Amino acid sequence: MFPDLTRDDVFRLETRRLWLRWPCAADAAAIVDLAGDRAVSEMTARIPHPLDRSTVDGFVVKARWTNTEGRSLVMAIAPRGRPQSLIGIVSIEPDPGAAGPHLGYWLGAPHWGRGLGTEAVGALVEAYFAYTPGQTLTSAARVENAASRRVLQKCGFARTDGVIGVRPRFG
Template identity: 60%
Template sequence: MFPDLTRDDVFRIETRRLWLRWPTAKDRDAILKLAGDPSVSAMLARVPHPLAAPAVDAFLLQARSQNAAGTALTLALAPRAAPGSLVGVISIEGRAGAPPELGYWLGRPYWGSGLMAEAVTALCHAFFAYTGGTELAASARTVNPASRRVLEACGFLPAGSAIMPFPARGADLPVDLYRLDRRRWQGSSSEPAMTEAA
């Protein structure tokens, strides 16, 4: 799905305030702290609470493996002023017989700052510009209005609702579904800078 450009760990996307870069082992403690926050993990299908270090290690290995294979693109969000400091994670993963799916989380200290909308816009630009993809899917728990606002601000349109498995929550939970297609993306502006330089 993703081209050679993104399959090297020096790949990054730069926005006004962020670097979106491959996650590394050095991000482990930040992920444990930020994704392990119950207010963050409660909204995520695959992040358990409490979050244990072996689960984070497995996530990092899987993310880097999928990035290298081009089957997904998982990137750490880091402030441009401190590119080694992870504040969240964003990804696009391929799905058999369905549009690729956007997912993300942001550490609670950074909520309300507009950083996630900045990151979503940047990764959507990368997806449509570099993969030839025609549509992206996303979902948000119905109890997560902030995530819905991010998707809508980035051009995603509502596409109904569903009950989806949240294995880390031990239940199937209601979500709002969203879609962004290539035509709508082409009508947007402010493409971020892309670079392969480290």
């Protein structure tokens, strides 16, 4: 799905305030802290609570492996001025049962409400359509997660046939 350009752990995406980079072992403690927060995990479909270190270590290894193979693109979200300080994750992964690959994301609660999720999601969506031949991208948000639904809407996603999806804005 993803080209050679993204398959090397030096691949980065920069936005005005963020640096998106491959997750690494040094991020595990921040992931446990931030994603393991009940307020965060309850707003996602896949993050368990409590979240343990061995689950996170496995996630990091799998993310790096699927990134290397080009099957997925899982990126750590970090402030541009502190690129080693993970504040969330944004990813695009295959979803065999959907119209296209699935975009997922989470942001640590201390970083909510500042548009950082929209900035990170927007950057990865643009990269997906710029670097791959993909024509459709899907995502989902829990009904009670209005903030996440707004992020998706701001990034061009629209509800279609019960699925939230986006088509490229160019190409």
